[in-house]
Amino acid sequence: MMSLITKFLVPTVKRARLLSTTFYLLGFMGVLPALAVRFPDGRVAFDRPPKLLDVNTPYPDVSVTDTTYFFTVQVPANAGEPLQRIVLTQQPAQETILFLPEATQAYVGSRRNRLGLGEVNFDSQAQTLSVNFNPPVPPGTRLTLAVSPERNPFYDGVYLFGVTAFPVGEKSQGQYIGTGRLQFYRGGNGGLN
Template identity: 45%
Template sequence: MKSQFAAIVFSLLSLTLPAQAVQVRGTTYFVSPPRLVGASTTQNHVYAWSATYYFTLEIPDNSGEPLQRVTIAQDDGVDRVRFNLKETEAFDGDRRSRTKLGLGEVTLDEKTKAVTVNFNPPIPAGKRVTIALAPERNPAYGGVYLFGVTAFPTGDPAYGQFLGFGRISIYDNRFDSFFFRPRFRH
């Protein structure tokens, strides 16, 4: 009975009080982490030189902390995608919005090949943000390319919350036209 009462009181308090960051042993956590809404590309064929990969996140109202940085790391795919970090951008809203957000340092971890995008200033709760990464070119091989997305709140140190995989499909028309063309004509 006491645990039910405590749960009801906690639920009521969470409705009336703004979410506060959670700190455990000095590390900052999101109360409610951002959500990976989707990933897409402007060019989905092999060797495309002018592609942009978009990763869209939603930061809930009750996140407890602003979004400080995001890491995007290729997890799967036949070919390694290399990004031109100087062309990285971020937008308020989705990729069609062109309201740019301030970025801090954008780096590449040489060992893991993860791209880290820092926001300056951090993105407040209740916002949707889209990160635009520019590959040097699309991969040489078609297939599904998975990119793990991790979000970090403000704070030092901050715990990175894995949000899931952004999926980018790249098509190779050289093989599609041969293997998938109709064999018989009526």
């Protein structure tokens, strides 16, 4: 009986250990594909959510028209799902910034490499701008979302925007990926007085 255990069980255990170590190392090195998080109720979430890398505007003076705010987002290679939608929500401030949905653009690298957009909506009551990508943005992409306000706020100060990313899916679970901060100045030179 002992020889049967030694003959069959020991090699099987060694193979199982070797196999589990191999899968662990492959996963650690990023060779295995990432899978999205799927909840029992059908909701889908990113395995690794996108990251908000930067927010800026070239014209930070109050009341400037014809300007753009740039939100740079990295969708990690191991996100598990493509990026379907980004929602920007202005946090309470002295003034609500009104966006022009039809002027919204997204691109990879330079503005020549535009991403396709689906529906883009601005809700002034909820202070949200919702941007859908069509087609969805694949994992491993660094994108810039360019949004245009009617004008910069009249009041100087800091304006904050919560950024939430949604993966593909009818029941996608949004994940908060950061707060964008824009500072507006009174004085005509972007605060360089």
